[in-house]
Amino acid sequence: MSHHLVLGAGPVGRATATLLASQGHDVLLAHRSGTGADLPGVRRVALDAADARALTDAATGAAVIYNCMNPGSYTTWERDWPPLQTAMLAAAESTGAVLxxxxxxxxxGLQGTGDVITPESPTNGTDHKGLLRNRMDQEALKAHQDGRIQAVVVRASDYVGAGIGANSMGTRLVAGASKGKRAVFFGNPDLPHSWTDVEDVASTVVAAAADPQAHGRVWFAATNPPRSQRELLTEVLDAVGKPMVAVSTIPGAVLTLSALLMPFMREVKGVSHQFTGPWVIDSAQTERELAVAPTPWAEVLHRTATGNG
Known part of the structure; x- marks a missing residue:
């Protein structure tokens, strides 16, 4: 048994903490309020992860620090992420914990027909959120290469699974569609798209952190074969015996106008290329080298339906 510090109590943080506890580890789940539903075998603590001293204290003795955080508003990422990154790097360097x-x-960036994204694909996106996260990932990997810390990065596609609600393109329509409401899609609802279950994100990051040979690299979370937005919603509803609902799409011109008027829609438009072109990832390397396979699709559908309806 070893001590693990999980930062962020959203769906991925909760799934990661729960998995670690089920493996017999001592798990501390940290976020600003320290509150939330009890998770078996998991302790909670209120922590400002941007406070390097407080974070280092919490991480002392930990084998791994898991960054499962996601600042609440895209519009404040440039303000919120840098102090968190600085504190995490300092804590990992000071304590020796894997980050x-x-x-x-x-x-x-935008993918073409037949394109498949791998960890080695060029990071050619232009949206500020992607540029920021890529800089952060590369900064941590550079610190690993320089021998300052041990670090590993796991990237995942849009989340499905339980407890995500409206915070993912894969689950935002489930609650309404479960009540028979029309589904309004972004982009082209019939393009292939990869969806990653939050529990598979947890399984991948825990396996990657535990394997020294995996450190210093980017991995993709274990992910099932792609489904279009329409296929995903149809199958989620079918998993609980409900019919598919009427659908429509948001015209590109409407999205462009909304982006001019509303900051959140501007942020959505910045990554809309994920839904105007195919968006398919290949996690075969994760399955082959880390021995982590995606959850059977029928199980993913069922917990997406029952955990977000």
Whole structure:
């Protein structure tokens, strides 16, 4: 048994803490309020992770620090992420804990028909959120290469699974559609798209953190074969015996106008290329080298339906 510090109590943080506790580890789940539903075998603590001294104190004795955080508003990422990054690097260097980072795919650009994204694909996205997260990932990997810390990065596609609600393109329509409401899609609802279950993110980051041979690299979370937005919603509803609902799409011109008027929609438009082109990732390397396979799709569908309806 070893001590692990999980930062962030969202779906991925909770899944990671729960998995570690089930493996018999001592787990401390940290976020600003320190509150939330009890998780078996998991202790909670209120912590400002941007406070390097407080974070270092909490991480002392930990084998791994897991960055499962995600600042609440895209519009404040440039303000919120840098002090968190500085504190995490300092804590990892001071304590010797592995820094295991849960990242995203925003740094990859528009994909063409037949394209598949791998960890080695060029990070050619232009949106500020992707540029920022890629800089953070590379900064941590550079610190690893320089021998200052041990670090590993796990990137995942849009989340599915339980407890995500409206915070993912894969689950935002589930609650309404479960009540028979029309589904309004972004982009082209019939393009192939990869969806990553939050529990598979947890399984991948825990396995990568535990394997010294995995450190210093970018990995993709274990992910099932792609489904279009329409296929995903149809299958989620079918998993609980409900029919598919009427659908429509947001015209590109409407999204552009909304982006001019509303900061949140401007942030959505910045990564809309994920839904105007195919968005398919290949996690075969994770399955082959880390021995982490995605959860069977039927199980993913069921917990997406029951955990977000």
């Amino acid at each position: 295991a980072i849960v990242s995203n795919l925003y740094m990859y």
